[in-house]
Amino acid sequence: MGKRRFAQVATSDDDEDGAPPRPSRNENNHNQRRRKKLHLSDEEEVEEEKLSERSKKKKKKKQQEEEEEEDLEAQPLGEVVRVSGKGRGRTNHYASFEYDGVQYDLEDPVLLVPEQQNQKPYVAIIKDIAQTGEGALMVTGQWFYRPEEAEKKGGGNWQSHDARDLFYSFHRDEVPAESVMHKCVAHFIPQNKEIPNRKQHPGFIVQKVYDTEQRRLFKLTDKDYEENKQHEIDLLVQRLLH
Numbered sequence: 001m002g003k004r005r006f007a008q009v010a011t012s013d014d015d016e017d018g019a020p021p022r023p024s025r026n027e028n029n030h031n032q033r034r035r036k037k038l039h040l041s042d043e044e045e046v047e048e049e050k051l052s053e054r055s056k057k058k059k060k061k062k063q064q065e066e067e068e069e070e071d072l073e074a075q076p077l078g079e080v081v082r083v084s085g086k087g088r089g090r091t092n093h094y095a096s097f098e099y100d101g102v103q104y105d106l107e108d109p110v111l112l113v114p115e116q117q118n119q120k121p122y123v124a125i126i127k128d129i130a131q132t133g134e135g136a137l138m139v140t141g142q143w144f145y146r147p148e149e150a151e152k153k154g155g156g157n158w159q160s161h162d163a164r165d166l167f168y169s170f171h172r173d174e175v176p177a178e179s180v181m182h183k184c185v186a187h188f189i190p191q192n193k194e195i196p197n198r199k200q201h202p203g204f205i206v207q208k209v210y211d212t213e214q215r216r217l218f219k220l221t222d223k224d225y226e227e228n229k230q231h232e233i234d235l236l237v238q239r240l241l242h
Helices: 002-017 025-072 227-241
Strands: 075-077 082-084 091-094 096-099 102-105 109-112 122-131 137-145 165-176 180-183 186-188 204-211 216-219
Touching: 075 091, 102 122, 102 180, 122 165, 137 204, 165 227
Parallel strands: 165 204, 186 204
Antiparallel strands: 075 096, 082 091, 091 122, 096 102, 109 122, 109 180, 122 137, 137 165, 204 216
8 A cells, every 4th residue: 555655656746846747638639729720820811911912913903904994085185176065965176186195186087997897997087076064075077988888879889999999978977086996098089180009199089979868979070069068079179189
């Protein structure tokens, strides 16, 4: 009995004077779980930092895209030259606008985005540049017709003899300024004049006027138009001859 009691006392003394007691199996498991939890917390922090960086990059990219979209919107240039309408219908008119880094002015011939992808670009002369009260910039164009687009009074269409051929018309239509693709050149040539060389003078050739109501063609020099329309044609012809 005494030996057993001594042994018990001796064990107690070792615990007090020697190394700290070993942790039990349950304590080991608890510590391992705690270390694992701490390790996961570190990983979560790293993941949060990555997510934060991604979020910042996405936000920056979105801002850049918004700025680019703003840059791609057509903007009026210069002073207001005329005002029409009142209240909500008030519209400011300008002599120029800028789109995609290019300046466009009144009387510039331009190509316009067609309604369908398989169509050739539309062609028109800019006759008005207007900004609505809501801020939309609109362009009124006086339209040209390609021979194959112009309907005949008796049915069918005209045949194009040259890819450069266009018919002038007095038809006007309004489109968003962003529809403008780029400038082009239209040579108004009376039929008694020589057509300029394609290489030296690239651009469209206009020798006839298409009446969209009667669906008939007239020569530039027919003098069969209203006085104001004839004056307009004369100015277009004189622009080339001089």
